[in-house]
Amino acid sequence: MKIVVCIKQVPDTKGGVKFNPDGTLDRAAMLTIMNPDDKAGLEAALRLKDEYGAEVTVVTMGLPKAEEVLREAMAMGADKGILVTDRVLGGADTWATSTTIAGAIRNLDYDLIITGRQAIDGDTAQVGPQISEHLGIPVISYAQDIKVEGDYVIVNRQYEDRHHILKAKMPCLVTALSELNVPRYMTPGGIFDAYDADITVWGRKDLKDVDDSDLGLAGSPTKIAKASDKVRKGAGEKVALETDEAVDYIMGKLLEKHVI
C-alpha cells in the first residue's frame, strides 16, 4: 500500500504570531511545529504501515525551512519527503494550495491520501477535501478511526452528536482529527537518518496539470482585508465580596450573560 500524507508547518502557538505587510503570516519569523491534525494523520499512516506494511510519503508546501517538518515526519517513520517550494507559489489561499498539492500528488502512486482536518493557522478545513476534488477521488473527512480492508478504507467519522461509519474504495482521501490518536515520538536514530536522507524538492515546473492562474497569491480568490494579532482583553470587573456573596454574584452574572 502507498500512503501520501500531507503535512504543514504551522506557527507554534507558544510563540508570537507575526504578519507580513500584506496580511499573510510571516512564517520565516515564527517558531513552528507540525500541524497537530496532520501529525495525527501521519500517525494513522504509520500505524497502517506497522500493521499492513506501507510506503509512507509526506508532502508539504511551504518555504525552504518547511523541510524541517518533513525531516520530523521521517524521524517518526515516514519513508520519503517531498517539499513543494517556489516563489510563485507564495501567498496561496486554500484554492491555490490544494491546486499545488494536487499537482504534486499527480506525480505519485497512491492508494490513500491522509491530510489533517485543518491547520491551526488558517483553520479552514478546506485543503484536504479540495485536493480530493482536484484528483477526482472520494473524501471522508473528520476521521476518528481508520481501518483498511482489502481495497477499501473504513473510517469512523466524527459528527456533532454521533458518528458515521463510512467505507470507500481506494484510492481515496481521508482527513484526520487530532483526537484520532496520540502520535508517537521521533527516535534519536530516526532523526539522524532523516538528516542523512534526501528530501525531494519540487517547484512550479514539477506540478502536473495545473494552470498558472490557479497558483500563488495571484491565483488565490481569497483576499485578506486586514489581519491582526489577538486584541487584548479589558481589565474586567473586580469586586471584593465574602465567599457566599461572591458565589451568588458570579452565578448571577453567568445567568445574566446566558452562559448557564
Place this chain on the structure above:
Amino acid sequence: MDFTLSKKHEMARSLFKEFAETEVKPYAQETDETEQFPAETVAKMQKYGFMGIPIEKEFGGQGCDPLTYVMCVEELSKVCATTGVIVSAHTSLCADPIQTYGTPAQKEKYLVPLAKGEKLGAFGLTEPGAGTDAQGVQTKAVLDGDEWVLNGSKCFITNGKVADIYIIIAYTDIVEDKRGRKQKKFSAFIVEKGTPGFSFGTKEKKMGIRGSSTYELIFEDCRIPKDNLLGARGKGFPIAMHTLDGGRIGIAAQALGIAEGALERTVEYTKERKQFGRSISAQQNTQFLLADMATKIEAAKMLVYKAAMKKAQYQADHKTSYSVEAAMAKLYAAEVAMEVTTKAVQLHGGYGYIREYDVERMMRDAKITEIYEGTSEVQRMVISGNLLK
C-alpha cells in the same frame, strides 16, 4: 569553532525535552517519594530507542553520537535525576564496554538486547573496601575448566536489582611487581541475572536519586561460562577505568541537567514570589545570584559537550583519550549542580525546604554527582596526574 548545535542535534534535543516534560516530569516527585524504580518510564524509553543512543545500528542501537546521548541524559535529569542515571549507568557502564571490548558473539548475545532496551545493564566495581582504591577489590574469579567461578560482593550498584546484564570486575591473578609487592590483576566479566550463586543483598536507602535501584550484589560460587570474560584476562582495570571515563560524561550530563532544572524552577519562582510589595526577582541579590548560576551552568555545558565530542573523536580514532575532558566535565558540572541547587533552595526560602517544591529534591539529587563514578577528589587526581606526568 562553531558553538551552535546542528539541526539534527537541535531536533534531538527537542525530542528529549518533550519526552522529559510529558513522560517523566509528572512522576518525578512520586518516584522520589516512593523510592520506586520507574519501570513504566523505562519501558517508554525503550520503545523510542533511548536505551541505545550511542550504540551502533548494527547492534540494535540508534547509531547516534555521544553528544546526542549526553543531551538525552541532560534533558531527563532536568526533570528527574533518577531517570537520568538509569540511562547513564545502563548505556555508559554496561552497553558501552561491551561495544568497545566485546567479541562478536558477546555483542550479539548481550549488546543487541541492551541497545534495544530489552535488557537493562549495570556495572559492578565498588566493594565495601574498594572504591577509589581498586587494589582493595576482594571479588575473585577462578577459572575452573570451562567456567569462571566468582566469589565476593559489590556494593552501591546502580540499576542493582532491576538489571539483567552486569559487568563485574574481579581479580583473576596476583603478580609481584619489581619491588616484590603483590599486585592484583583484574578481569572484567559479563554476568547474567539468574545465574546460580548470584544474589542481591540489601537495598540502599539514599539521600537522593531515590527511585534508582541501588543494591549489593553477592557472588557465592557463581559459575559463568569461560566465554563471558570481557576483553583480555588481566585487562580488567584499564577496561574499568576506560568505562568510567565514559560514565563520567554521562554523570556530568546528569549534573548539568539537575543544575539547569533548578535554575528554570528558580527563575519561575522568583518572578512569582512577592516580598515587600514586589517580586523577589526585582531584588538585586536575586538577580546577581541568578546571573552567577546561569554563567556557571553555561561553562559546565561547554565542558560536558566538549567531553562528548572528544569521545566521538576517540570512537573514530582510538589513539585519542578523553579521560581528562571527562574528569573536568564531571568535576565542574557536579560542583556547579551542588552550588546551583543550594542557591536555588535559598532563593525559594522556606518553600525550598519543603518536598512539594522540586528544588528540594534537586539539591539532594545533586550531591551524588560529586561522589559516584569517581569523587570530585578522584577527578582532581586524574586532571593533575595528566598535568604532572
